[in-house]
Amino acid sequence: MPLNQYTIKILRDIKKRPPEKLDIMVQEIHEEIFAETDCQKCAQCCKKISPIIYQHDLIRLARALKMSLDGFCEKYLKIDKDKDYVFKSVPCPFLSSDNCCEVYDDRPTACREYPHTDRRRFHQLIDLSIKNADICPAVQKILERLVIVAEKNLAFKRR
Numbered sequence: 001m002p003l004n005q006y007t008i009k010i011l012r013d014i015k016k017r018p019p020e021k022l023d024i025m026v027q028e029i030h031e032e033i034f035a036e037t038d039c040q041k042c043a044q045c046c047k048k049i050s051p052i053i054y055q056h057d058l059i060r061l062a063r064a065l066k067m068s069l070d071g072f073c074e075k076y077l078k079i080d081k082d083k084d085y086v087f088k089s090v091p092c093p094f095l096s097s098d099n100c101c102e103v104y105d106d107r108p109t110a111c112r113e114y115p116h117t118d119r120r121r122f123h124q125l126i127d128l129s130i131k132n133a134d135i136c137p138a139v140q141k142i143l144e145r146l147v148i149v150a151e152k153n154l155a156f157k158r159r
């Protein structure tokens with residue numbers, strides 16, 4: 001479910017005037033929300049978007065699957081509008097029917113880092129996170145909780 005307009009407005013205010021402890025606050029909320037999230041029941045990120053595949057991901061995946069780089073690219077990858085390698089098909093070709101990642105130990109860096117809510121300088125990722133909230137229910141909860149915490153403890157108020 002998309003974020004409501006009020007939540008988006010407060011998030012944009014936070015982006016404009018990031019509190020000193022924003023990264024620590026978001027990190028704590030990220031940990032709380034993911035402690036209560038079962039990604040295997042969801043897998044929306046693997047079903048709806050493709051990660052960027054960097055050169056090192058390509059090499060690792062091709063090696064794990066005992067394929068040549070060319071063979072791997074031809075079978076699984078395409079170049080998107082930003083000139084990045086992404087998977088040809090969505091849902092991901094390595095997502096199993098029970099929502100497991102068949103290449104988990106060798107999965108792309110972008111899969112390891114998604115949804116980026118534990119990254120430093122979170123204020124720079126607020127716009128991306130607002131978009132990600134449409135796909136990832138955990139991001140939606142993190143942002144909604146962040147707004148509640150910001151209203152309670154910081155000077156981000158309804159105007």
Ligand code: SF4
Binds near residue numbers: 045103111
């Ligand atoms: S490689 Fe694994 S974690 Fe990444 S999108 Fe595919 S199934 Fe999901």
Ligand code: SF4
Binds near residue numbers: 044045046
């Ligand atoms: S969309 Fe979010 S909650 Fe769902 S599997 Fe991906 S990271 Fe986990």
